[in-house]
Amino acid sequence: MTHFEVIVQPRPGVRDPQADAISAAMHDSGYDGCSAQSVGRFLLLSVDEADSEQAAAKARAVCEGMLVNPLLETYVLRSAAKPAASAVYREGQP
Amino acid sequence: MTPAAAVNDSGRGRGRTPRAAVVVFPGSNGDRDLLEALNLSGFSARLHPAHMALPADVDLVGLPGGFSYGDYWRAGMLASRARAVQSLPAWLAAGGLVIGVCNGFQILVEAGILPGALSYNQPPRFVHRWIEVEVTPAALRNQSPWFGQARVGDRLRMPIAHAEGRYVHPQGDDVIATRVPLVYCENPNGSLADTAAVLDDSGRVLGIMPHPERACEAVLGSDDGAALFQSARQFLTSQESA
Numbered sequence: 001m002t003h004f005e006v007i008v009q010p011r012p013g014v015r016d017p018q019a020d021a022i023s024a025a026m027h028d029s030g031y032d033g034c035s036a037q038s039v040g041r042f043l044l045l046s047v048d049e050a051d052s053e054q055a056a057a058k059a060r061a062v063c064e065g066m067l068v069n070p071l072l073e074t075y076v077l078r079s080a081a082k083p084a085a086s087a088v089y090r091e092g093q094p
Numbered sequence: 095m096t097p098a099a100a101v102n103d104s105g106r107g108r109g110r111t112p113r114a115a116v117v118v119f120p121g122s123n124g125d126r127d128l129l130e131a132l133n134l135s136g137f138s139a140r141l142h143p144a145h146m147a148l149p150a151d152v153d154l155v156g157l158p159g160g161f162s163y164g165d166y167w168r169a170g171m172l173a174s175r176a177r178a179v180q181s182l183p184a185w186l187a188a189g190g191l192v193i194g195v196c197n198g199f200q201i202l203v204e205a206g207i208l209p210g211a212l213s214y215n216q217p218p219r220f221v222h223r224w225i226e227v228e229v230t231p232a233a234l235r236n237q238s239p240w241f242g243q244a245r246v247g248d249r250l251r252m253p254i255a256h257a258e259g260r261y262v263h264p265q266g267d268d269v270i271a272t273r274v275p276l277v278y279c280e281n282p283n284g285s286l287a288d289t290a291a292v293l294d295d296s297g298r299v300l301g302i303m304p305h306p307e308r309a310c311e312a313v314l315g316s317d318d319g320a321a322l323f324q325s326a327r328q329f330l331t332s333q334e335s336a
Contacts, residue, residue: 015260015284017218041167066175069168069204071211071264 002047002055003080006063008073009040043067044080052079112330114154115142117178124159124195124307131307132156135323144173147181153330154191155182157198159255159305169212169258170200179205191239191326192299196256199292199301208292208301210263210270215256216284222255224315226279227290227304233275238297239329241275243321250318252304254282259303261289276302 010016018039026034045062049055059077068075114137118125125141132139137154144162148155162173173179179201186192186207194202202208215221229248233241260283263270267287273295277288283303291302306319 014262015214015216015218017214017216020218066171067167069171069211071262072213 001082002049002052002059003082004045004047004056004059005076005078005080006043006045006059006067007040007076007078008043008063008068009038009075011072011074014072040073110331111136111138112153112327113137113151114139114156115149115152116140116156116158117142117144117148117176118158119144119160119162119173119176119201121162121164122158122160122197124197124305127305128156128158128193128195128307131310131319131323134310135320136327137323142178144176144178147177148185150185150188152190154193154326155185157192157194157201158307159196159198162197162201165197165258168204170197170202170204173197173201174204174206182207186299190298191330193240193322193326194299194301195305195307196259196303199303200258202299202301203292207299208294209273210261210286210292212258212303213260213262214258215260215282220255220257221259221282222253223282224251224253225282225304226251227276228279230275230277232272232293235272236275236293236295236297238275238293238300239326240293240297240300240322242325242328244275244325249279250276250306250309250321251316252306252309252319253315254304256283256303259283259285261285261292261303275300276304 016038019036022036045059047055047058049058063075114132116125116128116139118141129139166172200212203211226249229244229246231246233244263286270287273293274289275293276291278290281288290304293300306322309316309319311317
């Protein structure tokens with residue numbers, strides 16, 4: 001099994017209303033000088049493939065065929081360690 | 095004879111009453127409105143579950159408004175993978191009509207059946223109100239079955255209710271000029287070239303962001319939307335007698 005992190009973001013120039021709304025809320029909450037630059041989506045992807053190149057090819061196919069709308073979005077694909085059950089938030093880690 | 099028994103069931107295109115299927119996805123909320131509008135407009139319409147391939151015996155398929163699959167990941171993406179939608183290209187090749195309303199429009203672009211994409215409204219908020227759209231020359235240029243009763247410049251009053259209805263297309267205004275049958279009189283969402291609806295090359299597939307199915311009876315505020323469904327029925331019945 002090979003693991004990947006997929007990060008999908010609005011394409012530069014595409015309106016990002018979530019970032020705008022969060023920036024406004026930061027300002028309203030007194031966090032001066034902070035702004036959300038881009039709000040995207042994150043997915044931990046596992047591919048049942050031991051060969052890393054074949055796994056990466058499959059991961060790219062999933063991204064380009066389904067997870068990313070190229071008219072609106074770009075993506076970053078990174079290899080990842082085996083995700084633990086608590087991968088999203090682990091107590092005591094930064 | 096009951097109305098159901100009056101329907102000729104010898105197959106697609108042969109019955110005197112055209113048949114329609116409204117696909118129901120988990121999270122659809124406009125399915126019953128669309129069913130009602132089709133039945134009011136002379137169709138024999140029924141609901142169809144998203145996990146089953148489209149039936150061969152219907153003349154028209156409707157993809158309703160709502161929040162299919164909770165709009166998880168990207169509006170319309172998960173629904174575009176449902177079996178009913180995956181079977182749509184083959185079903186279309188046999189010559190039927192398709193309407194995708196609001197979330198149904200998002201599903202059609204996500205499935206690649208209509209060009210472009212639908213993104214967040216500008217200004218960024220959910221909009222729900224009555225608006226007017228105007229019929230463009232593109233509605234008649236394609237001889238679209240959806241606009242047989244329309245004239246260029248006609249204004250239709252319908253409600254909108256969406257947060258991701260801003261139509262975008264990478265090739266810009268010129269490319270879509272021939273495909274956009276309806277434009278907003280006042281653009282509510284930042285859509286490219288005031289686009290309110292898009293046709294495919296054949297003119298048989300219509301994606302529309304306003305809700306014609308919620309404007310089919312005067313008591314609701316407008317019956318302008320009925321013209322689309324009646325045009326579709328007229329097209330289908332004239333095909334049979336030809």
